[in-house]
Amino acid sequence: MQTQSIHGAIATSLWVKSAIVTRQLDSSLGAVHGIGLSEYMVLFRLSRAPNKSLRRIDIADELARTASGITRLLAPMEKTGLVSKETNERDARVSLVKLTSAGEELFQNATVTLEARAESLLKNFDQKKADNFLKLLNRL
Amino acid sequence: MQTQSIHGAIATSLWVKSAIVTRQLDSSLGAVHGIGLSEYMVLFRLSRAPNKSLRRIDIADELARTASGITRLLAPMEKTGLVSKETNERDARVSLVKLTSAGEELFQNATVTLEARAESLLKNFDQKKADNFLKLLNRL
DNA sequence: TCATATTACTTGTATAGTCAAGTATATATC
DNA sequence: GATATATACTTGACTATACAAGTAATATGA
Numbered sequence: 636m637q638t639q640s641i642h643g644a645i646a647t648s649l650w651v652k653s654a655i656v657t658r659q660l661d662s663s664l665g666a667v668h669g670i671g672l673s674e675y676m677v678l679f680r681l682s683r684a685p686n687k688s689l690r691r692i693d694i695a696d697e698l699a700r701t702a703s704g705i706t707r708l709l710a711p712m713e714k715t716g717l718v719s720k721e722t723n724e725r726d727a728r729v730s731l732v733k734l735t736s737a738g739e740e741l742f743q744n745a746t747v748t749l750e751a752r753a754e755s756l757l758k759n760f761d762q763k764k765a766d767n768f769l770k771l772l773n774r775l
Numbered sequence: 776m777q778t779q780s781i782h783g784a785i786a787t788s789l790w791v792k793s794a795i796v797t798r799q800l801d802s803s804l805g806a807v808h809g810i811g812l813s814e815y816m817v818l819f820r821l822s823r824a825p826n827k828s829l830r831r832i833d834i835a836d837e838l839a840r841t842a843s844g845i846t847r848l849l850a851p852m853e854k855t856g857l858v859s860k861e862t863n864e865r866d867a868r869v870s871l872v873k874l875t876s877a878g879e880e881l882f883q884n885a886t887v888t889l890e891a892r893a894e895s896l897l898k899n900f901d902q903k904k905a906d907n908f909l910k911l912l913n914r915l
Numbered sequence: 916t917c918a919t920a921t922t923a924c925t926t927g928t929a930t931a932g933t934c935a936a937g938t939a940t941a942t943a944t945c
Numbered sequence: 946g947a948t949a950t951a952t953a954c955t956t957g958a959c960t961a962t963a964c965a966a967g968t969a970a971t972a973t974g975a
Contacts, residue, residue: 653793
């Protein structure tokens with residue numbers, strides 16, 4: 636049995652651990668607020684965007700998803716009124732996604748749930764370790 | 776616009792970054808060796824298991840997947856001869872998965888590809904940062 | 916200024932995985 | 946030892962994506 640290189644070990648661990656974290660956050664958000672983690676991430680990005688609106692393609696880039704994934708993710712969110720579709724008068728190809736007030740309210744509530752769950756998942760991390768972990772993640 | 780808590784920020788970053796890493800590794804492995812990252816992970820676990828065999832449920836636990844996901848993942852791997860099915864005479868419920876020599880050879884080659892790709896994804900990490908990152912990941 | 920390329924988005928099709936229910940076997944309890 | 950519960954696995958139905966191809970609008974450049 637050989638030893639894995641440090642890079643391989645990081646990739647492996649990242650893959651396994653992210654599945655655990657994602658599943659737990661997803662199921663908490665689903666149970667309490669009826670949205671998935673991906674939907675939460677969309678709301679999160681919109682909430683901090685200027686004018687609370689973004690192009691679909693920018694959401695896709697920021698969330699590391701494809702444009703088609705975003706189209707499909709947004710469809711039910713539009714239907715339930717969490718976001719609305721707006722046009723860009725300068726460029727008719729673009730369809731802007733805007734956070735509605737219902738979406739914003741849901742987002743605020745969901746944030747409480749998400750952060751509580753995330754905190755419990757990270758209970759083994761003190762402040763310094765958590766800061767360090769985040770810095771290292773963002774270095775990727 | 777509010778600031779996200781450190782725990783929320785870690786969850787967000789982990790979710791985005793793991794998608795990027797997973798997609799790249801998956802596509803490299805697929806292009807060069809015709810297997811996905813999940814399949815690679817199965818081979819990896821088997822390669823270091825005693826007798827190179829594991830119960831399906833243990834693979835599921837180690838990879839943070841469900842038993843049914845493992846059943847579906849293994850089916851094509853059996854068909855292409857990367858793993859074989861064995862029975863456990865002590866417990867007829869169990870079907871052991873064993874790495875074949877073809878599976879082992881593919882695994883060795885795929886490891887080269889994976890580690891090269893992982894190394895390039897982690898080019899911003901020096902030895903010390905990489906060690907630290909792995910420790911922090913495993914603390915989850 | 917028109918032809919070509921690029922961009923933003925959508926849609927058809929496919930895959931990886933989940934969850935719930937089902938089957939077979941094993942373990943525990945009375 | 947019979948019955949109830951738990952475990953290992955599979956299967957049907959569904960969801961969340963991806964990729965490739967298609968459409969429409971915009972930008973580029975001879």
